[in-house]
Amino acid sequence: MQLTPGDREMLDGARGPAMRMAMRILTRMGEVQDAREMLTITQAHIDSTIFIADAGLEYAERLASFGAKVAVPTTLNVSGLDENRWREWAVPSEWASKAFRQMQAYQSMGAVPTWTCAPYQTEHAPRFGQQIAWGESNAIVFANSVIGARTERYPDLLDICAAITGRVPAVGLHLDENRGGDLLVELRGVARMLQEDDSFYPVFGHLLGKLAGNRIPVIEGIEARPSDDQLKALGAGAASSGSVALFHIVRVTPEAPTRAAAFLNREPCETHTITMADLRRARDELTSGGREKIDMVVLGSPHFSLAEFRALAELVRGRRCHPDVRFLLTTSRAVEAIARHAGVMDAVEAFGAKLTVDTCILATPMLPDEIQRLMTNSAKFAYYTPGLLGRSMAFGSLADCVESAVAGRVIRDDSLWK
Amino acid sequence: MTIQGQAIVPGQASGELLVSPEPLSFWGGYDCRTGEIIDRRHALSGQNARGRVLALPFTRGSSTTTQVLLEAIRAGTAPAAIVCPEADSFLALAAIVAEELYGRTLPIVVISAEDLARLTTGREATIRGGFLCFDEPGQNE
Numbered sequence: 393m394q395l396t397p398g399d400r401e402m403l404d405g406a407r408g409p410a411m412r413m414a415m416r417i418l419t420r421m422g423e424v425q426d427a428r429e430m431l432t433i434t435q436a437h438i439d440s441t442i443f444i445a446d447a448g449l450e451y452a453e454r455l456a457s458f459g460a461k462v463a464v465p466t467t468l469n470v471s472g473l474d475e476n477r478w479r480e481w482a483v484p485s486e487w488a489s490k491a492f493r494q495m496q497a498y499q500s501m502g503a504v505p506t507w508t509c510a511p512y513q514t515e516h517a518p519r520f521g522q523q524i525a526w527g528e529s530n531a532i533v534f535a536n537s538v539i540g541a542r543t544e545r546y547p548d549l550l551d552i553c554a555a556i557t558g559r560v561p562a563v564g565l566h567l568d569e570n571r572g573g574d575l576l577v578e579l580r581g582v583a584r585m586l587q588e589d590d591s592f593y594p595v596f597g598h599l600l601g602k603l604a605g606n607r608i609p610v611i612e613g614i615e616a617r618p619s620d621d622q623l624k625a626l627g628a629g630a631a632s633s634g635s636v637a638l639f640h641i642v643r644v645t646p647e648a649p650t651r652a653a654a655f656l657n658r659e660p661c662e663t664h665t666i667t668m669a670d671l672r673r674a675r676d677e678l679t680s681g682g683r684e685k686i687d688m689v690v691l692g693s694p695h696f697s698l699a700e701f702r703a704l705a706e707l708v709r710g711r712r713c714h715p716d717v718r719f720l721l722t723t724s725r726a727v728e729a730i731a732r733h734a735g736v737m738d739a740v741e742a743f744g745a746k747l748t749v750d751t752c753i754l755a756t757p758m759l760p761d762e763i764q765r766l767m768t769n770s771a772k773f774a775y776y777t778p779g780l781l782g783r784s785m786a787f788g789s790l791a792d793c794v795e796s797a798v799a800g801r802v803i804r805d806d807s808l809w810k
Numbered sequence: 811m812t813i814q815g816q817a818i819v820p821g822q823a824s825g826e827l828l829v830s831p832e833p834l835s836f837w838g839g840y841d842c843r844t845g846e847i848i849d850r851r852h853a854l855s856g857q858n859a860r861g862r863v864l865a866l867p868f869t870r871g872s873s874t875t876t877q878v879l880l881e882a883i884r885a886g887t888a889p890a891a892i893v894c895p896e897a898d899s900f901l902a903l904a905a906i907v908a909e910e911l912y913g914r915t916l917p918i919v920v921i922s923a924e925d926l927a928r929l930t931t932g933r934e935a936t937i938r939g940g941f942l943c944f945d946e947p948g949q950n951e
Contacts, residue, residue, distance in 0.1 A: 413910060417903070417910065420906045421899060421902065421903060421906065424819075424897050424899055424902045424906075425899055439873045439874065440877065442877065444881055445877070445878075445884075446881065447877065447884040447885075448877040448880065448881065450884075450911060451880070451907060451911060454911065527873045528873055529873050532873070545873065546873060547875060547876040547899065547900045548874050548876045548877045549876045549880065605833065605868070776837075778850050779848050779850050779851070780837075780838040
């Protein structure tokens with residue numbers, strides 16, 4: 393791999409031990425990926441903030457002890473802790489103290505403490521064509537697909553190396569020629585009414601991830617104009633069941649004005665037709681429990697946006713959550729503050745909803761044992777909850793989640809899915 | 811039988827093969843306290859990969875895979891080695907960082923998809939550099 397004099401300085405340790413360690417990891421990765429050179433990035437998003445276990449903490453503290461500082465504007469993904477509310481839940485205090493140390497280590501490097509998995513819905517969102525190094529699978533697919541920024545799928549541990557050096561191996565989705573579609577996914581007979589419903593996107597995303605794996609799908613047949621939140625749900629689903637880092641929707645996403653443009657004038661290597669039967673099956677797969685009582689509704693993976701708070705406020709105004717059901721929303725501290733200022737939190741809290749910020753149920757061990765049967769409108773929560781938390785998860789639309797929370801059992805409106 | 815591949819993280823290891831017919835996300839799929847595969851939708855759900863030579867088509871999903879595998883290497887619950895059909899940067903990264911932090915090596919070898927399809931769970935395998943060797947007598951092909 394060709395290194396610039398600046399890269400060599402970092403690698404040789406002339407710019408300190410943190411840069412040396414980060415550049416050593418980056419250049420070894422560049423060799424694994426057959427990179428010919430490194431390129432400069434102008435922004436980073438760090439997923440390594442999620443506290444998993446001691447090794448990730450030791451890594452963060454090693455870098456921090458070397459005096460590591462980020463070289464580019466850098467946002468932080470969800471942490472392992474809601475600093476103010478974790479004591480209200482089942483988070484063990486030893487776990488909390490380690491998660492807090494990990495947060496401090498990354499903050500000490502000069503990153504912005506955004507603590508969100510939806511950094512594209514903050515003022516730090518990148519622009520079309522910008523070279524960035526992002527971690528967090530749902531953020532990666534949104535940045536690439538919806539914004540048209542350029543990022544590889546940065547795993548935990550590598551994202552911070554990119555932020556410290558401002559350099560990455562020039563491979564994969566950083567390079568225009570690798571951003572064309574691989575497979576064509578055509579919707580057939582999917583009513584526009586369903587396409588406009590929020591529950592269509594996580595279900596379709598779940599199916600898309602299974603079809604595409606780690607390839608780039610090009611979607612045709614979307615007649616609706618999906619909102620950012622709907623595209624966020626689509627990407628999060630596809631990046632959970634598969635490792636989709638970029639999708640194109642013809643006439644919707646910025647690199648797909650036409651089918652030919654989305655494929656960079658190449659032919660698709662395969663074509664899939666999606667019917668209502670496929671979508672119904674995918675929707676059923678997202679539910680791991682039956683139509684039974686529920687202990688909790690959880691919304692906010694990816695983190696709830698202001699628009700989602702507004703939609704929820706309309707649905708819950710004047711109603712009350714069932715006394716046996718907890719209703720949890722996960723978002724960032726910034727979106728919570730904005731939602732409060734906008735006056736939408738009153739209706740949500742009067743309904744009985746609780747907030748956890750800066751983390752989510754998958755990133756912090758907050759759920760007490762008595763909460764076993766959950767419901768969500770998120771494909772990502774639905775996909776990971778059975779394995780990660782050993783609990784059942786029913787899937788429904790936002791309106792289904794509200795009706796179920798009021799009734800205390802799973803209620804789903806199937807009319808759009810017939 | 812010997813299969814020649816490319817060592818993307820060079821090293822030596824041996825163990826019983828555990829062949830996954832489908833991709834695996836380590837986050838939500840691998841218990842780094844025990845080495846058990848805990849993705850209940852996965853074909854290897856309930857199997858333990860600790861100390862085994864794990865053959866995987868590719869990794870899936872979350873960017874947190876690398877932290878889980880790094881912790882497994884630290885805790886001694888990782889596979890002995892990993893074999894995959896393409897240079898999987900997530901797995902390689904965990905192994906590279908483990909060398910930086912702990913001076914421990916998790917060898918990773920890339921072999922062709924055809925060779926990967928010939929592997930069967932249960933055989934004893936040894937990784938030496940880019941080679942995957944099967945020592946078990948009477949099972950030569």
